[in-house]
Amino acid sequence: AQSVTQLGSHVSVSEGALVLLRCNYSSSVPPYLFWYVQYPNQGLQLLLKYTTGATLVKGINGFEAEFKKSETSFHLTKPSAHMSDAAEYFCAVSAPFSGGYNKLIFGAGTRLAVHP
């Protein structure tokens, strides 16, 4: 069965510092992986997704993630944090659903705080 673990429910960085949000997955089939961001009291916005091909995926707002099959990881990074990056970040894996469809399995989320 597919599952997602996000290490660290809270991460705090200084403005301008590297952002690293960790995500490990478990999947019995080749995984399709997603990162979403949620600002307070808003819906989720897709940052990036990995399907097949290049293992380094670039997303919006300067974020990128690298798919490492050997480590079953899909960590999210950004070289320089901005105050506007403060939000909650969710990693998700696509999983088989009843009736032959697929659904997203989400991690518990990581809240990123950025301080001056």
Add this chain to the structure above:
Amino acid sequence: SQTIHQWPATLVQPVGSPLSLECTVEGTSNPNLYWYRQAAGRGLQLLFYSVGIGQISSEVPQNLSASRPQDRQFILSSKKLLLSDSGFYLCAWSAGTGVSDTQYFGPGTRLTVL
């Protein structure tokens, strides 16, 4: 472009009262539609899934129900709310059912049951 709306944005209801949350999608046809619940400090839990009008799949048993009366309308309901129904309810849509299909989320409804 496609947009997804949810109504209302916030709702405060007493225990035992009924519930109706609405989700509508614009700019696409025959979307797959989803209802998720996000409880405080927790991730997202898939509640219902629909691939077409009148077709609803339930992920977990609960006192909630869903309906899809029109192609781009998805409604979440309850006859009697429980305290445990409090949370942030998110509607999402996707164009297909493949493993790589992206789900796009609405702005959410904050439900507080007192």
